[in-house]
Amino acid sequence: MKLYDLERSGNCYKIRLMLSCLGIAYERVPVNIDVGEQKTDAFLRLNPRGQVPVLEDEGRVIWDSTAILVCLARRFGGEMWLPTEPFAMAQVMQWLVVEQNEGRYGTSRARARLLKLQSEFARSGEWSEIARLTRTALQTLNGQLRNADWLAGDHATIADVACYPYAALLDQDTATLPDGFSVADYPAVRAWFGRIEALPGYVPLPRRPAPA
Protein backbone atom coordinates (compact mmCIF):
# COMPACT_ATOMS: atom_id res chain seq x y z
CA MET A 1 0.00 0.00 0.00
CA LYS A 2 1.33 3.42 -1.01
CA LEU A 3 0.34 6.77 0.47
CA TYR A 4 1.16 9.88 -1.57
CA ASP A 5 1.79 12.12 1.36
CA LEU A 6 2.68 15.59 2.59
CA GLU A 7 3.99 15.71 6.14
CA ARG A 8 2.43 19.05 7.11
CA SER A 9 -1.00 18.38 5.60
CA GLY A 10 -3.81 17.70 8.06
CA ASN A 11 -5.63 15.69 5.40
CA CYS A 12 -2.61 13.41 4.92
CA TYR A 13 -2.24 13.15 8.69
CA LYS A 14 -5.82 11.80 8.87
CA ILE A 15 -4.72 8.83 6.77
CA ARG A 16 -1.48 8.27 8.68
CA LEU A 17 -3.48 8.28 11.92
CA MET A 18 -6.05 5.83 10.53
CA LEU A 19 -3.42 3.45 9.13
CA SER A 20 -1.55 3.50 12.42
CA CYS A 21 -4.70 2.86 14.48
CA LEU A 22 -5.49 -0.06 12.16
CA GLY A 23 -1.90 -1.35 12.39
CA ILE A 24 -1.44 -1.37 8.61
CA ALA A 25 2.05 -1.08 7.11
CA TYR A 26 2.45 1.18 4.10
CA GLU A 27 4.97 3.02 1.97
CA ARG A 28 5.07 6.82 2.13
CA VAL A 29 5.66 8.63 -1.16
CA PRO A 30 6.39 12.27 -0.30
CA VAL A 31 4.85 14.77 -2.74
CA ASN A 32 6.63 18.12 -2.88
CA ILE A 33 3.86 20.63 -3.41
CA ASP A 34 6.31 23.52 -3.07
CA VAL A 35 7.53 22.64 -6.58
CA GLY A 36 4.06 21.67 -7.84
CA GLU A 37 4.52 17.88 -7.95
CA GLN A 38 0.76 17.49 -7.31
CA LYS A 39 -0.02 19.21 -10.62
CA THR A 40 2.23 17.12 -12.90
CA ASP A 41 0.60 15.00 -15.60
CA ALA A 42 1.75 11.84 -13.81
CA PHE A 43 0.10 12.94 -10.56
CA LEU A 44 -3.07 14.20 -12.23
CA ARG A 45 -3.50 10.72 -13.69
CA LEU A 46 -3.67 9.48 -10.09
CA ASN A 47 -5.91 12.32 -8.90
CA PRO A 48 -7.60 14.70 -11.35
CA ARG A 49 -8.12 17.17 -8.48
CA GLY A 50 -4.33 17.51 -8.08
CA GLN A 51 -4.30 17.08 -4.30
CA VAL A 52 -2.74 14.87 -1.66
CA PRO A 53 -3.43 12.43 -0.09
CA VAL A 54 -3.83 9.63 -2.63
CA LEU A 55 -3.83 5.95 -1.68
CA GLU A 56 -2.74 3.17 -4.02
CA ASP A 57 -3.83 -0.23 -2.81
CA GLU A 58 -3.90 -3.48 -4.80
CA GLY A 59 -3.43 -1.45 -7.99
CA ARG A 60 -6.47 0.71 -7.23
CA VAL A 61 -6.23 4.42 -6.64
CA ILE A 62 -8.38 6.35 -4.15
CA TRP A 63 -8.17 10.14 -3.86
CA ASP A 64 -9.70 12.37 -1.22
CA SER A 65 -8.97 11.92 2.46
CA THR A 66 -12.59 11.17 3.39
CA ALA A 67 -12.97 8.54 0.67
CA ILE A 68 -9.67 6.96 1.77
CA LEU A 69 -10.90 6.81 5.39
CA VAL A 70 -14.08 5.09 4.20
CA CYS A 71 -12.09 2.61 2.11
CA LEU A 72 -9.66 1.75 4.93
CA ALA A 73 -12.41 1.46 7.53
CA ARG A 74 -14.42 -0.90 5.34
CA ARG A 75 -11.40 -3.00 4.34
CA PHE A 76 -9.71 -3.37 7.69
CA GLY A 77 -12.00 -2.03 10.42
CA GLY A 78 -14.89 -4.46 10.51
CA GLU A 79 -17.90 -2.71 12.06
CA MET A 80 -15.71 -0.63 14.37
CA TRP A 81 -14.58 2.44 12.44
CA LEU A 82 -17.48 2.73 9.99
CA PRO A 83 -20.54 0.69 10.96
CA THR A 84 -22.86 -0.45 8.16
CA GLU A 85 -26.08 -0.28 10.19
CA PRO A 86 -27.99 2.55 8.45
CA PHE A 87 -28.51 4.96 11.35
CA ALA A 88 -25.04 4.37 12.73
CA MET A 89 -23.44 4.97 9.32
CA ALA A 90 -25.52 8.11 8.85
CA GLN A 91 -24.32 9.45 12.21
CA VAL A 92 -20.71 9.00 11.12
CA MET A 93 -21.56 10.65 7.82
CA GLN A 94 -22.96 13.75 9.55
CA TRP A 95 -19.54 14.47 11.02
CA LEU A 96 -17.65 13.69 7.83
CA VAL A 97 -19.80 16.40 6.24
CA VAL A 98 -19.22 18.89 9.07
CA GLU A 99 -15.48 18.36 8.54
CA GLN A 100 -15.74 18.87 4.75
CA ASN A 101 -17.95 21.88 5.16
CA GLU A 102 -17.37 24.08 8.22
CA GLY A 103 -14.10 22.23 8.91
CA ARG A 104 -12.59 22.77 5.49
CA TYR A 105 -13.89 26.28 4.80
CA GLY A 106 -13.56 27.34 8.43
CA THR A 107 -11.11 25.51 10.70
CA SER A 108 -8.61 24.37 8.09
CA ARG A 109 -8.63 27.63 6.18
CA ALA A 110 -8.41 29.74 9.36
CA ARG A 111 -5.21 27.93 10.25
CA ALA A 112 -3.81 28.35 6.72
CA ARG A 113 -4.68 32.05 6.75
CA LEU A 114 -3.31 32.71 10.23
CA LEU A 115 -0.07 30.86 9.40
CA LYS A 116 0.13 32.63 6.03
CA LEU A 117 0.59 29.28 4.26
CA GLN A 118 1.41 29.68 0.58
CA SER A 119 -1.63 28.34 -1.26
CA GLU A 120 -4.52 29.74 -3.24
CA PHE A 121 -6.81 28.19 -0.63
CA ALA A 122 -5.13 30.09 2.20
CA ARG A 123 -5.24 33.41 0.34
CA SER A 124 -8.85 33.41 -0.87
CA GLY A 125 -12.04 33.80 1.14
CA GLU A 126 -13.24 36.56 3.45
CA TRP A 127 -11.89 36.43 6.99
CA SER A 128 -15.28 37.25 8.53
CA GLU A 129 -16.78 34.15 6.91
CA ILE A 130 -13.78 31.95 7.69
CA ALA A 131 -13.94 32.95 11.36
CA ARG A 132 -17.72 32.43 11.49
CA LEU A 133 -17.47 28.93 10.00
CA THR A 134 -14.61 28.08 12.36
CA ARG A 135 -16.68 29.08 15.38
CA THR A 136 -19.61 27.05 14.00
CA ALA A 137 -17.37 24.00 13.57
CA LEU A 138 -15.95 24.24 17.10
CA GLN A 139 -19.36 24.94 18.66
CA THR A 140 -20.94 22.03 16.79
CA LEU A 141 -18.21 19.66 17.95
CA ASN A 142 -18.41 21.01 21.50
CA GLY A 143 -22.20 20.63 21.57
CA GLN A 144 -21.97 16.97 20.62
CA LEU A 145 -19.03 16.22 22.92
CA ARG A 146 -20.65 17.79 25.97
CA ASN A 147 -22.98 14.80 25.97
CA ALA A 148 -20.84 12.05 24.49
CA ASP A 149 -17.25 10.82 24.50
CA TRP A 150 -17.16 10.34 20.72
CA LEU A 151 -18.77 11.99 17.74
CA ALA A 152 -20.78 8.96 16.58
CA GLY A 153 -21.64 5.98 18.72
CA ASP A 154 -19.84 4.86 21.88
CA HIS A 155 -16.30 4.46 20.56
CA ALA A 156 -13.92 6.13 18.09
CA THR A 157 -14.91 6.04 14.42
CA ILE A 158 -13.68 7.71 11.25
CA ALA A 159 -15.86 10.66 12.30
CA ASP A 160 -13.32 11.34 15.07
CA VAL A 161 -10.34 10.59 12.82
CA ALA A 162 -11.68 13.07 10.25
CA CYS A 163 -12.64 15.91 12.62
CA TYR A 164 -9.73 15.79 15.07
CA PRO A 165 -6.75 16.82 12.90
CA TYR A 166 -7.66 20.35 11.78
CA ALA A 167 -9.34 21.19 15.09
CA ALA A 168 -6.22 20.09 16.97
CA LEU A 169 -3.86 21.78 14.49
CA LEU A 170 -5.84 25.01 14.77
CA ASP A 171 -5.38 24.98 18.53
CA GLN A 172 -1.73 23.91 18.40
CA ASP A 173 -0.73 26.37 15.69
CA THR A 174 -2.86 29.47 16.30
CA ALA A 175 -3.94 29.65 19.97
CA THR A 176 -1.22 32.19 20.77
CA LEU A 177 -1.65 34.29 17.61
CA PRO A 178 -3.80 37.43 17.31
CA ASP A 179 -7.24 36.28 16.00
CA GLY A 180 -6.18 32.70 16.78
CA PHE A 181 -8.48 30.01 18.20
CA SER A 182 -7.98 28.07 21.42
CA VAL A 183 -9.94 25.03 22.57
CA ALA A 184 -9.67 26.46 26.07
CA ASP A 185 -12.95 28.06 24.97
CA TYR A 186 -14.38 24.66 24.01
CA PRO A 187 -13.69 22.38 26.99
CA ALA A 188 -15.55 19.36 25.65
CA VAL A 189 -13.43 19.51 22.50
CA ARG A 190 -10.27 19.72 24.59
CA ALA A 191 -11.26 16.67 26.62
CA TRP A 192 -11.99 14.76 23.39
CA PHE A 193 -8.48 15.63 22.11
CA GLY A 194 -7.17 13.78 25.17
CA ARG A 195 -9.26 10.69 24.40
CA ILE A 196 -8.04 10.60 20.82
CA GLU A 197 -4.43 11.08 21.87
CA ALA A 198 -4.83 8.03 24.13
CA LEU A 199 -6.01 5.75 21.28
CA PRO A 200 -3.74 2.77 20.60
CA GLY A 201 -1.79 3.67 17.47
CA TYR A 202 -2.11 7.44 17.91
CA VAL A 203 0.60 9.36 16.05
CA PRO A 204 1.58 12.94 16.90
CA LEU A 205 0.27 15.89 14.90
CA PRO A 206 2.52 17.48 12.28
CA ARG A 207 4.62 20.23 13.86
CA ARG A 208 3.71 23.86 13.34
CA PRO A 209 5.08 24.99 9.97
CA ALA A 210 7.86 27.59 10.07
CA PRO A 211 6.52 31.14 9.54
CA ALA A 212 6.42 32.21 5.87
Add this chain to the structure above:
Amino acid sequence: MKLYDLERSGNCYKIRLMLSCLGIAYERVPVNIDVGEQKTDAFLRLNPRGQVPVLEDEGRVIWDSTAILVCLARRFGGEMWLPTEPFAMAQVMQWLVVEQNEGRYGTSRARARLLKLQSEFARSGEWSEIARLTRTALQTLNGQLRNADWLAGDHATIADVACYPYAALLDQDTATLPDGFSVADYPAVRAWFGRIEALPGYVPLPRRPAPA
Protein backbone atom coordinates in the same frame (compact mmCIF):
# COMPACT_ATOMS: atom_id res chain seq x y z
CA MET B 1 -41.30 8.79 7.85
CA LYS B 2 -41.24 12.60 8.04
CA LEU B 3 -39.17 14.95 5.91
CA TYR B 4 -38.72 18.50 7.20
CA ASP B 5 -38.61 20.11 3.83
CA LEU B 6 -38.22 23.31 1.81
CA GLU B 7 -39.56 23.12 -1.73
CA ARG B 8 -36.93 25.37 -3.34
CA SER B 9 -33.91 23.84 -1.57
CA GLY B 10 -31.65 21.66 -3.70
CA ASN B 11 -30.57 19.77 -0.59
CA CYS B 12 -34.20 18.92 0.24
CA TYR B 13 -34.79 17.98 -3.39
CA LYS B 14 -31.96 15.42 -3.13
CA ILE B 15 -33.98 13.59 -0.47
CA ARG B 16 -37.30 13.84 -2.34
CA LEU B 17 -35.55 12.41 -5.43
CA MET B 18 -34.00 9.57 -3.43
CA LEU B 19 -37.25 8.67 -1.66
CA SER B 20 -39.11 8.67 -4.95
CA CYS B 21 -36.49 6.49 -6.68
CA LEU B 22 -36.72 4.08 -3.74
CA GLY B 23 -40.52 4.15 -3.84
CA ILE B 24 -40.80 5.15 -0.17
CA ALA B 25 -43.91 6.99 1.08
CA TYR B 26 -43.32 9.85 3.50
CA GLU B 27 -44.91 12.90 5.07
CA ARG B 28 -43.62 16.34 4.09
CA VAL B 29 -43.37 18.90 6.87
CA PRO B 30 -42.76 22.28 5.21
CA VAL B 31 -40.32 24.53 7.09
CA ASN B 32 -40.75 28.23 6.41
CA ILE B 33 -37.23 29.62 6.51
CA ASP B 34 -38.48 33.05 5.45
CA VAL B 35 -39.79 33.45 8.99
CA GLY B 36 -36.86 31.59 10.57
CA GLU B 37 -38.65 28.36 11.51
CA GLN B 38 -35.33 26.49 11.13
CA LYS B 39 -33.82 28.50 14.02
CA THR B 40 -36.59 27.94 16.59
CA ASP B 41 -35.73 26.00 19.75
CA ALA B 42 -38.00 23.18 18.65
CA PHE B 43 -36.24 22.85 15.31
CA LEU B 44 -32.75 23.22 16.80
CA ARG B 45 -33.55 20.23 19.01
CA LEU B 46 -34.00 18.25 15.78
CA ASN B 47 -30.93 19.74 14.07
CA PRO B 48 -28.38 21.79 16.01
CA ARG B 49 -27.14 23.22 12.69
CA GLY B 50 -30.54 24.81 12.08
CA GLN B 51 -30.90 23.63 8.49
CA VAL B 52 -33.27 21.61 6.34
CA PRO B 53 -33.58 18.80 5.38
CA VAL B 54 -34.12 16.68 8.48
CA LEU B 55 -35.50 13.15 8.36
CA GLU B 56 -37.43 11.54 11.20
CA ASP B 57 -37.70 7.81 10.80
CA GLU B 58 -38.73 5.27 13.43
CA GLY B 59 -38.28 7.95 16.07
CA ARG B 60 -34.72 8.65 15.00
CA VAL B 61 -33.61 11.96 13.62
CA ILE B 62 -31.01 12.39 10.86
CA TRP B 63 -29.85 15.84 9.75
CA ASP B 64 -27.71 16.74 6.75
CA SER B 65 -28.73 15.78 3.23
CA THR B 66 -25.66 13.59 2.64
CA ALA B 67 -26.15 11.67 5.87
CA ILE B 68 -29.84 11.20 5.01
CA LEU B 69 -28.91 9.82 1.57
CA VAL B 70 -26.52 7.36 3.23
CA CYS B 71 -29.19 6.30 5.73
CA LEU B 72 -31.88 5.78 3.08
CA ALA B 73 -29.53 3.95 0.71
CA ARG B 74 -28.42 1.57 3.45
CA ARG B 75 -31.96 0.99 4.77
CA PHE B 76 -33.79 0.52 1.50
CA GLY B 77 -31.31 0.31 -1.37
CA GLY B 78 -29.49 -2.99 -0.80
CA GLU B 79 -26.11 -2.80 -2.56
CA MET B 80 -27.48 -0.63 -5.36
CA TRP B 81 -27.36 2.99 -4.20
CA LEU B 82 -24.45 2.72 -1.74
CA PRO B 83 -22.39 -0.45 -2.12
CA THR B 84 -20.53 -1.71 0.96
CA GLU B 85 -17.54 -3.16 -0.94
CA PRO B 86 -14.67 -0.92 0.23
CA PHE B 87 -13.43 0.42 -3.11
CA ALA B 88 -16.95 0.86 -4.48
CA MET B 89 -18.07 2.72 -1.35
CA ALA B 90 -14.95 4.91 -1.49
CA GLN B 91 -15.74 5.85 -5.09
CA VAL B 92 -19.22 6.98 -4.10
CA MET B 93 -17.69 8.89 -1.20
CA GLN B 94 -15.34 10.81 -3.52
CA TRP B 95 -18.32 12.38 -5.24
CA LEU B 96 -20.22 13.05 -2.02
CA VAL B 97 -17.18 15.08 -1.00
CA VAL B 98 -16.94 16.92 -4.31
CA GLU B 99 -20.59 17.92 -3.83
CA GLN B 100 -20.00 19.11 -0.25
CA ASN B 101 -16.86 20.97 -1.21
CA GLU B 102 -16.74 22.49 -4.70
CA GLY B 103 -20.48 21.82 -5.10
CA ARG B 104 -21.54 23.63 -1.96
CA TYR B 105 -19.04 26.49 -1.98
CA GLY B 106 -19.10 26.78 -5.78
CA THR B 107 -22.14 25.52 -7.69
CA SER B 108 -24.78 25.96 -4.99
CA ARG B 109 -23.50 29.31 -3.86
CA ALA B 110 -23.06 30.61 -7.41
CA ARG B 111 -26.75 29.94 -8.02
CA ALA B 112 -27.75 31.60 -4.74
CA ARG B 113 -25.61 34.64 -5.53
CA LEU B 114 -26.78 34.98 -9.13
CA LEU B 115 -30.43 34.64 -8.06
CA LYS B 116 -29.83 37.07 -5.15
CA LEU B 117 -31.41 34.59 -2.72
CA GLN B 118 -31.88 36.06 0.74
CA SER B 119 -29.46 34.13 2.95
CA GLU B 120 -26.18 34.78 4.69
CA PHE B 121 -24.72 31.97 2.59
CA ALA B 122 -25.71 33.69 -0.65
CA ARG B 123 -24.34 37.06 0.42
CA SER B 124 -20.91 36.02 1.75
CA GLY B 125 -17.89 34.76 -0.15
CA GLU B 126 -15.84 36.35 -2.96
CA TRP B 127 -17.32 35.94 -6.44
CA SER B 128 -13.93 35.10 -7.98
CA GLU B 129 -13.58 32.10 -5.68
CA ILE B 130 -17.21 31.04 -6.05
CA ALA B 131 -16.84 31.08 -9.85
CA ARG B 132 -13.52 29.21 -9.71
CA LEU B 133 -14.96 26.46 -7.49
CA THR B 134 -18.04 26.21 -9.72
CA ARG B 135 -15.86 25.70 -12.81
CA THR B 136 -13.81 23.10 -10.89
CA ALA B 137 -16.99 21.24 -9.90
CA LEU B 138 -18.37 21.21 -13.45
CA GLN B 139 -15.00 20.26 -14.99
CA THR B 140 -14.51 17.47 -12.45
CA LEU B 141 -17.96 16.04 -13.17
CA ASN B 142 -17.44 16.42 -16.93
CA GLY B 143 -14.05 14.69 -16.78
CA GLN B 144 -15.55 11.67 -15.04
CA LEU B 145 -18.65 11.55 -17.24
CA ARG B 146 -16.70 11.72 -20.50
CA ASN B 147 -15.62 8.16 -19.75
CA ALA B 148 -18.56 6.77 -17.79
CA ASP B 149 -22.34 6.96 -17.67
CA TRP B 150 -22.46 7.39 -13.89
CA LEU B 151 -20.22 8.95 -11.26
CA ALA B 152 -19.39 5.73 -9.41
CA GLY B 153 -19.76 2.23 -10.84
CA ASP B 154 -21.98 1.20 -13.73
CA HIS B 155 -25.37 2.41 -12.48
CA ALA B 156 -26.88 5.32 -10.55
CA THR B 157 -25.83 5.68 -6.91
CA ILE B 158 -26.24 8.32 -4.22
CA ALA B 159 -23.18 9.98 -5.81
CA ASP B 160 -25.41 10.92 -8.75
CA VAL B 161 -28.37 11.82 -6.52
CA ALA B 162 -26.10 14.13 -4.50
CA CYS B 163 -24.29 15.83 -7.41
CA TYR B 164 -27.15 16.26 -9.89
CA PRO B 165 -29.46 18.74 -8.12
CA TYR B 166 -27.28 21.84 -7.75
CA ALA B 167 -25.55 21.30 -11.09
CA ALA B 168 -28.93 21.02 -12.82
CA LEU B 169 -30.41 23.94 -10.87
CA LEU B 170 -27.40 26.09 -11.77
CA ASP B 171 -28.00 25.40 -15.44
CA GLN B 172 -31.78 25.79 -15.24
CA ASP B 173 -31.70 28.97 -13.17
CA THR B 174 -28.62 30.87 -14.36
CA ALA B 175 -27.70 29.85 -17.93
CA THR B 176 -29.33 32.95 -19.40
CA LEU B 177 -28.04 35.39 -16.75
CA PRO B 178 -24.89 37.51 -17.06
CA ASP B 179 -22.05 35.52 -15.39
CA GLY B 180 -24.38 32.48 -15.41
CA PHE B 181 -23.28 28.90 -16.09
CA SER B 182 -24.58 26.62 -18.83
CA VAL B 183 -23.90 22.91 -19.20
CA ALA B 184 -23.78 23.53 -22.95
CA ASP B 185 -20.08 24.04 -22.08
CA TYR B 186 -19.95 20.64 -20.33
CA PRO B 187 -21.55 18.19 -22.78
CA ALA B 188 -20.86 15.06 -20.74
CA VAL B 189 -22.64 16.65 -17.79
CA ARG B 190 -25.59 17.54 -20.01
CA ALA B 191 -25.85 13.96 -21.28
CA TRP B 192 -25.76 12.68 -17.68
CA PHE B 193 -28.66 15.01 -16.76
CA GLY B 194 -30.66 13.13 -19.41
CA ARG B 195 -29.81 9.75 -17.89
CA ILE B 196 -30.84 10.91 -14.42
CA GLU B 197 -34.07 12.42 -15.71
CA ALA B 198 -34.88 9.00 -17.22
CA LEU B 199 -34.50 7.15 -13.90
CA PRO B 200 -37.65 5.42 -12.68
CA GLY B 201 -39.05 7.63 -9.92
CA TYR B 202 -37.38 10.83 -11.16
CA VAL B 203 -39.12 13.95 -9.86
CA PRO B 204 -38.77 17.38 -11.52
CA LEU B 205 -36.40 20.01 -10.16
CA PRO B 206 -37.82 22.84 -8.06
CA ARG B 207 -38.83 25.75 -10.28
CA ARG B 208 -36.64 28.82 -10.53
CA PRO B 209 -37.38 31.10 -7.55
CA ALA B 210 -39.02 34.43 -8.34
CA PRO B 211 -36.49 37.29 -8.53
CA ALA B 212 -35.84 39.06 -5.22
